[in-house]
Amino acid sequence: MNTLPSIMLLGDIRDLLDAVVLARGEDMSMEIERAYCADLMSDVLAFSISNSLLITGLTNTQVIRTAEVATIKAIVFIQNKRPDIQTISLADEKKIPLLVTDLSMFDTCGLLFEKGLRSCSGLEF
């Protein structure tokens, strides 16, 4: 059992990152098993896997479109980068929860990794 990657609830991720929820607050019991981080949306499209968490510093509407087509479950914006209202309402429409944290990309990923969350690469540590 301890060799399996940890599954985190989105609400626990919110608490760990001291994040603010910008969209879909009702989805905090969502289970997250894998994460991918990038500012390049084509990398997300190429290397993320279905149902993962996206951690990014980009906040435009294309991030939501990318998440939708790549079936990303939820998005964390780092360093207090806040999307505009169009981006938030598109996320609401597509049922993709949005969180924003003050933490850097490195610290965000580090904290989640420490809790047992793993990447989309399939590598286990």
Place this chain on the structure above:
Amino acid sequence: MGSTEGVFFLTGKDFKNAGAASSSLKGILEGMGIPAAIIRRVAIASFEAEMNTIIYAVAGMINYCITSEMIRIRIQDMGPGIENIELAMKEGYSTAPDYIREMGFGSGMGLPNIKRNADTLTVNSVIGEGTTVEFIISLSLGE
């Protein structure tokens, strides 16, 4: 079973709606009960092609044709054309300006990402006229 066909029209530089056509296409496929793993491949490939059209071309259109055996997507644009298709197929090769990169695109993964998700891919381009990208994803393979 016959085929389901349709078309979406794209406007160059309309970044606000960039991705909306691929999103609609995804909805159509979901409504038809196509397996999720197949839908993801179609949607990713279609989205990359849609972004290419919006970034580089004046206008374009996405034609889709869905049969019991396969999904065929053809994206035709009125754009500058691709000078060297072989180079454009290489991961990391891009001619995108900085403002496109700032949006998270133009990293040279567009055509490679389409190829990665498609069973067959054909790219035809005429300089000064436009580019046609056609890909097929088989429904008899995969999950």
